[in-house]
Amino acid sequence: MTSPLRKLETCFSPALYEPELHEGAIVVVIDILRASSAICTAFANGAKAIIPVSGVDEARDYKSKGYLVAAERDGFVLDFADFGNSPFNFTTERVKDKTIVYSTTNGTGIINLASSAYSIAVGSFLNIDALFKWLTGQEKNVMLFCAGWKNRFNLEDTIFAGALAEKLLQTGYYSTMCDSTLAAVDLWSVAKPDIRAYIEKAAQRTRLRDKKLDDCIDFCLTSGFTERIPVMKNGQLVSLTE
Amino acid sequence: MTSPLRKLETCFSPALYEPELHEGAIVVVIDILRASSAICTAFANGAKAIIPVSGVDEARDYKSKGYLVAAERDGFVLDFADFGNSPFNFTTERVKDKTIVYSTTNGTGIINLASSAYSIAVGSFLNIDALFKWLTGQEKNVMLFCAGWKNRFNLEDTIFAGALAEKLLQTGYYSTMCDSTLAAVDLWSVAKPDIRAYIEKAAQRTRLRDKKLDDCIDFCLTSGFTERIPVMKNGQLVSLTE
Numbered sequence: 302m303t304s305p306l307r308k309l310e311t312c313f314s315p316a317l318y319e320p321e322l323h324e325g326a327i328v329v330v331i332d333i334l335r336a337s338s339a340i341c342t343a344f345a346n347g348a349k350a351i352i353p354v355s356g357v358d359e360a361r362d363y364k365s366k367g368y369l370v371a372a373e374r375d376g377f378v379l380d381f382a383d384f385g386n387s388p389f390n391f392t393t394e395r396v397k398d399k400t401i402v403y404s405t406t407n408g409t410g411i412i413n414l415a416s417s418a419y420s421i422a423v424g425s426f427l428n429i430d431a432l433f434k435w436l437t438g439q440e441k442n443v444m445l446f447c448a449g450w451k452n453r454f455n456l457e458d459t460i461f462a463g464a465l466a467e468k469l470l471q472t473g474y475y476s477t478m479c480d481s482t483l484a485a486v487d488l489w490s491v492a493k494p495d496i497r498a499y500i501e502k503a504a505q506r507t508r509l510r511d512k513k514l515d516d517c518i519d520f521c522l523t524s525g526f527t528e529r530i531p532v533m534k535n536g537q538l539v540s541l542t543e
Numbered sequence: 544m545t546s547p548l549r550k551l552e553t554c555f556s557p558a559l560y561e562p563e564l565h566e567g568a569i570v571v572v573i574d575i576l577r578a579s580s581a582i583c584t585a586f587a588n589g590a591k592a593i594i595p596v597s598g599v600d601e602a603r604d605y606k607s608k609g610y611l612v613a614a615e616r617d618g619f620v621l622d623f624a625d626f627g628n629s630p631f632n633f634t635t636e637r638v639k640d641k642t643i644v645y646s647t648t649n650g651t652g653i654i655n656l657a658s659s660a661y662s663i664a665v666g667s668f669l670n671i672d673a674l675f676k677w678l679t680g681q682e683k684n685v686m687l688f689c690a691g692w693k694n695r696f697n698l699e700d701t702i703f704a705g706a707l708a709e710k711l712l713q714t715g716y717y718s719t720m721c722d723s724t725l726a727a728v729d730l731w732s733v734a735k736p737d738i739r740a741y742i743e744k745a746a747q748r749t750r751l752r753d754k755k756l757d758d759c760i761d762f763c764l765t766s767g768f769t770e771r772i773p774v775m776k777n778g779q780l781v782s783l784t785e
Contacts, residue, residue: 313555313696314556314558314559316556316558316559317556317558317559317695317696452559453559453722453723454555454559454722454723454726455722456722456725456726459722459726478746478749479746480695480696480697480698480701480745480746480747481695481696483698483744483745484696484698484701484726484730487729487730487733488726488729488730490733491729491732491733502725503722503725504720504721505722507720
């Protein structure tokens, strides 16, 4: 089977996103430390749906309606929340068959920005293999949308975009005229021999370590943990595969 | 002599610039293809001053006042202008002792954005050695500000930022907690063995080739062409050194 050539693009920050260019594309939202890794973990452990929210008040409202809520600010679990934002909190015991509200400023922001796209999927190292396989089966352009940190470029989201872009470009189905994609692939080539050592130098790594929230980083850099692909459907994230 | 540790940061796009964070810094403005390379060439060839302007109308007004004007749009020299924006147009015969108006949308934009900084200097491969030497003699933080292209990340500005950042970090006078700087240095490490081949794949390279404006690219990637460092003084660029 030959496929028409699809466009592959990468965006390093919400401040650089151009929604009108990606209306027909599948947008992969990426926030490796830690929202997209936590969301993939939740579905791996049987969550039914995740409602991403940006604000604390919105999360509190959901809690009062009886939802399970994951919410923290500056490393502290908020008093009304059931647990914090680390992937390790989304255990099978807690999340199986549940709808969970996940408070994430960066993650919710980029999902909203991408709302005019054909489809929105959540990407992390944990589901990279399944995501890659699914994307290649779709006849769609792909936009790799990095959440960054407070609108800034970050290394961990970029090397994930590079890892996925490298695989997609190797299929021959995709082409890119996007310098961000080329840069991401090259940074991935530098990081690949030892991604844990590479991420040691990233700013978010240091921020999480300072707050003692860095215990999940090794896990967030692990490939092939789950076949689940979270996608947006009617304002909620659900798993594409059972 | 030991120096206090200075901060080194990099910004990949005007859309990501945070002026309030760089008020005490020297901002190096970077638009390798072609504004910052053309400006460095003009001073190498004896220009007295350069007035960067963003709009065609502004450039036309200056022309009517008798200034020498370099201006083009989409690869065509504007009818009222004296010549176009390529570094090769800034010959000694044309520019020696002259004040030149240079029309550059990207370049003017980032100079305006950086106006609250301690100082603004123009950087390109052509003056990288002199610029490096001068920066290390200043007790200031440094922000490497890439013009990009229409607010997008680009490879040529980034690898220049990486080349300069690598040299600055090696002195031990600078430290960085900025993922953009770390990425730029890593991309430079990939590009360095053959920067001309590396820039072949960049999007702006393709755009210039399509418009047959790519004859200056080899020149723009040449290090050590001039000792001149263009800096902003009273709304004009002048050479720091005679």
